[in-house]
Amino acid sequence: MKNRDKLIEDNLGLVHSCCKRFRGKGIEYEDLYMSGCLGLVKAVDNFDPDRGCRLSTYAVPMILGEIKRMFRESGTVKVSRSLKELYLKITKLTEQNSDITVASLAEELNVTEEKITEAINASKLPISLTADDSPQCEPSVASYEEEYTEKLSLRTALNELEPQDRQLIELRYFHRKTQSQTGKILNLTQVQVCRREKRILLSIREKLI
Numbered sequence: 001m002k003n004r005d006k007l008i009e010d011n012l013g014l015v016h017s018c019c020k021r022f023r024g025k026g027i028e029y030e031d032l033y034m035s036g037c038l039g040l041v042k043a044v045d046n047f048d049p050d051r052g053c054r055l056s057t058y059a060v061p062m063i064l065g066e067i068k069r070m071f072r073e074s075g076t077v078k079v080s081r082s083l084k085e086l087y088l089k090i091t092k093l094t095e096q097n098s099d100i101t102v103a104s105l106a107e108e109l110n111v112t113e114e115k116i117t118e119a120i121n122a123s124k125l126p127i128s129l130t131a132d133d134s135p136q137c138e139p140s141v142a143s144y145e146e147e148y149t150e151k152l153s154l155r156t157a158l159n160e161l162e163p164q165d166r167q168l169i170e171l172r173y174f175h176r177k178t179q180s181q182t183g184k185i186l187n188l189t190q191v192q193v194c195r196r197e198k199r200i201l202l203s204i205r206e207k208l209i
Contacts, residue, residue, distance in 0.1 A: 007044045007055065008037075013159065014056055015040050018063045025071070034065055039066030086111065086119040157204045165200050172197060 015036035043059035089109055094100055106113040138169055159164055164186060171177040171185060172193075179193040186193070 004044055008040060011040055011044075011055065012037070012057060014059055015063055018060060018067060020070070021064075022067055027070065031070065035066045035070045036063045041062035042066070083119045086115065090119060091115065161200065161203075165196065168193065168196060169200055169204075 010085070015033060019029060019032040019036050019145050023029060040059055041060040043055065043062040047055050047058050049055075086109065092106055093105060093108060100108075102113050103121060105116045109116070158169065161169065168182060171182045172179070177185070179190045182188075183190050183193045188196070
């Protein structure tokens with residue numbers, strides 16, 4: 001129970017990141033957050049690390065699903081006929097081939113991967129592109145949703161760094177400063193920057209695995 005509570009607490013940042021996409025869309029932020037937290041709890045309770053993906057990758061679609069479910073139930077957001085029709089086509093193809101990926105679906109249906117993900121999220125979440133009815137993750141799918149979760153995971157990991165460590169990474173990888181230039185800004189030697197950078201990157205990598 002303690003480990004479960006910690007997993008939920010450690011990933012609340014994902015809920016806030018997802019909720020921000022729907023701010024000002026007709027539902028109070030507090031209500032968005034409560035629905036997102038419900039999705040996170042469901043993700044933590046159903047997550048199986050043996051499936052080969054990170055909790056964040058598995059949780060984001062479920063968080064978004066609960067938020068969008070609230071919009072649908074409140075009548076604030078209507079699912080267009082074109083998305084419904086696309087979802088029916090997706091369902092038919094996944095029934096024929098349970099291992100089909102989002103990229104393959106997009107190519108087969110002549111739409112973007114983002115549109116495939118939008119149709120899935122708008123129609124029924126969580127949804128699996130595998131044979132089971134149980135929610136699963138597809139780590140091999142190079143989709144819009146996966147790219148989004150990768151960014152969220154990285155952002156969460158960066159936000160957990162100490163202020164100077166975060167500034168070092170931002171200078172090196174977002175502002176493309178050299179180690180020497182970074183050292184001058186942070187009042188560190190090039191060697192100190194090098195060592196600290198390696199330590200920070202190792203820490204981030206461990207959080208993302």
